[in-house]
Amino acid sequence: MSDVVRRAVVIGGGIAGLSAAWEFHRAGWTVDVYEASDRWGGKILTSPVGDEPGAPMVDAGPDAVLMRAEAGRELVEQLGLTDEMTHPIAPKPAYLFLDGRLHVLPGGTVLGVPVDPLALEHTDLISEAGRDRAARDLTMPPGDLADDVTIGSLCRERLGDELTDRLIDPLVGGINASDIDRLSLRAAAPLLAEAMTEHGSLIRGLGKMYPQIGAALGGDRDESGDHGNRPVKRPPVFFSLSGGVGRIIERLTEELPATGLHLGHPIRALNEIPDPTTVDAIVVATPARVVAGLIGDVPAVRAHLADLPYAGVSQATVIIPGQPPLDAAGILFPRVGGTMLTASTWLSSKWPHYRADDQALIRLTSGRYGDDRTARMDDATLTATLLGELDQAVPLVAEPSAVRIQRWPSALPQYEPGHLDRVAEVRADLVRHHPRIRLAGAAYDGIGIPACIAGGRQAARELLA
Ligand SMILES: Cc1cc2nc3c(=O)[nH]c(=O)nc-3n(C[C@H](O)[C@H](O)[C@H](O)COP(=O)(O)OP(=O)(O)OC[C@H]3O[C@@H](n4cnc5c(N)ncnc54)[C@H](O)[C@@H]3O)c2cc1C
Known part of the structure; x- marks a missing residue:
């Protein structure tokens, strides 16, 4: 083992890039992070609403981090932010606006798929015919999911158009600012893909994967007959920080050595990295089109990242x-x-x-x-x-x-069908051409904050190894 201090460069100061930098820093490496804009955090931003002194500081990008994924919770703990963790005030109903009126978002569903037989009984969001059509998922043959398809095509086939358009698209398409008729099932809704491949039915599969959701409806049901977001005690699904999600960025940039943090310093080509001969590892954590410009000598990067929508x-x-x-x-x-x-x-x-x-x-x-x-x-x-x-x-x-x-x-x-295969191809081609470069960020394995944190840290770990 050499005791020479190694140097890593991270391009892009969003959550993925800063998470990669954090991993290098914890391993004792010197790390330089280059961020094009004049602030850290990329899509994570907590900023004032209004110009008055004392205007509330409010999340302008993400406001909620998924609890289920470990990477978010783990980083918050390592940054000493556990005491600042907050959870949504429960129980608050969520609504859908359709047909000129509000409908309570029905409980007992996962990504809009009713895992409890009673989930859609008490909502007029879905007609009786629509409910019957969705229930056919339970008796249809499993079908063949060998190829990646759109979320929409699977849901329309298994559950019908009504449930797909009126419940699943607003939930799943909404998170991605997209519509589910163009999104990859495997990349953008892996839970639905798992339910189908493991259990041959969306309703049965998600019901088995989330027994507590069906059980909550069937067992601990309130007596009001309201099958919306009823007051059933469950662990919180999301967390935030009392100072907003931007606190994660604040703490990361406090912990990383200031000498390695370079704002207003875009890197548009690899030869723009300062002191290139001392660099042992590079993580590129920018949006896809920037990556294509930076390492466009890699054919799969050029082919798949330049035009990622x-x-x-x-x-x-x-x-x-x-x-x-x-x-x-x-x-x-x-x-x-x-x-x-x-x-x-x-x-x-x-x-x-x-x-x-x-x-x-x-x-x-x-x-x-x-x-x-x-x-x-x-x-x-x-x-x-x-x-x-x-x-x-x-x-x-x-x-x-x-x-x-x-x-x-x-x-x-926008992850379109075949996205995960293209990402695998990009990574393999990159390692062949540039063994000391890895990619991280929302363009690859998930757009959520935990996925970006996990991706950044994993990229750094591979290079550390
Ligand atoms: C409105 C909105 C709401 C969201 N809500 C949620 C939510 O509630 N929960 C959740 O989990 N996720 C949410 N997301 C998704 C999540 O916030 C993002 O996917 C994630 O923050 C992206 O992180 P990243 O590091 O991959 O990319 P970015 O945050 O885009 O960071 C990339 C950085 O690279 C920099 N850069 C670009 N070019 C260069 C260059 N040439 N040189 C150096 N730097 C460069 C950019 O300036 C930027 O700072 C939301 C996203 C948006 C937009």
């Missing part, structure tokens, strides 16, 4: 004075409804750290792949349009006292 999102976060007009975690606006608004997140009802009884803090999200209508609007038109659409669902009695606009152009990679 991304969806853009435009948001208005508003403070509405007075009592919140709805006590909800949020409202989804399904694609079939035709609105520009895709979701409204009622942050002050959802999270304890944003809780307020005298005002509503609401984040309005628009934009999905193929729908960039709001991206072309000026800020005032965007705000008025999104508030107007929200007003159709929940009449708002007051004008906002503060507004924050956040544009995220090309923010969310």
Whole structure:
């Protein structure tokens, strides 16, 4: 073993790049992180809503991290943030706006698939015919899933169009700012793929994989007959931090040696890396099109990353004075409804750290792949349009006292069928051409924060090894 200190370079200072840097740092390597913009965090941003002194600092990108995935919890613990962890205020209903009215999002479902036979009994979101059609999944032959398909094609075949359009697409397509008729089953909904391959049915498979969800409905059911988000005690699904998700970025950049943190320093070609002869390992953690420019000498990188599609999102976060007009975690606006608004997140009802009884803090999200209508609007038109659409669902009695606009152009990679095979090909080709370079970030193994953390750390571990 040599005691020479090794040097790693990380390109891109979002959560994936900083997680890779954290891994190198913990192993005793020197690490330089180069970030093109003037702030750390990439899509993670906690910023003020309004210009007043003391304006609330609110998440403008992700506001929730999945508990189930270990990578997020582990990093929070290592950064000493466990005491700042918060969970959604339970139980708050979530709604869907369709047919001109609100429907409580039915409980007893996983990704919109009813795992409890009673899940859809008490909602008029899905007709009786739609429920019967979905139940055919239980008696249909398993089918052949040898090739990757779209989430939509599988769900339409197994469960019918009604459930697919009115429940599954708003949930699964919504998270990806996409529609499920273009997203890869294996890459964007691995749970559904697992249910089919392991159990031959979506309803039966997810029911076996999540017995507590069916059991919660069948056993610990409240007596109100409300089969929406009923008050059943379950471990929280998400966490955040009392200072917002941006606290993770703050702590990472506090822990990493300041001499290695370079803001406003884009790297567009490998020969732009300072002191290249001293570099032992490189992690590229930028969006895909930047990777294609950086290491375009690798054929699979050029072929598969240069044109990886991304969806853009435009948001208005508003403070509405007075009592919140709805006590909800949020409202989804399904694609079939035709609105520009895709979701409204009622942050002050959802999270304890944003809780307020005298005002509503609401984040309005628009934009999905193929729908960039709001991206072309000026800020005032965007705000008025999104508030107007929200007003159709929940009449708002007051004008906002503060507004924050956040544009995220090309923010969310779209995993199309065959994505995982293409990523495997890219990685294999990269190792052949550049054994000391690895890739990390939302373009590869999952867009969620835990997946990006795990990907960054794994990239660094491979190079450390
Ligand atoms: C509006 C929104 C809401 C979301 N909500 C959630 C949520 O609630 N929960 C969840 O888990 N996930 C959520 N996500 C997804 C998640 O936030 C992202 O997938 C993740 O943060 C991406 O991290 P990353 O490090 O891969 O990329 P990025 O955050 O995009 O970081 C890449 C970095 O590379 C930099 N860069 C680019 N070019 C160069 C260059 N040439 N040289 C140096 N640096 C460069 C960029 O400036 C950027 O900082 C959301 C995303 C968005 C947009």
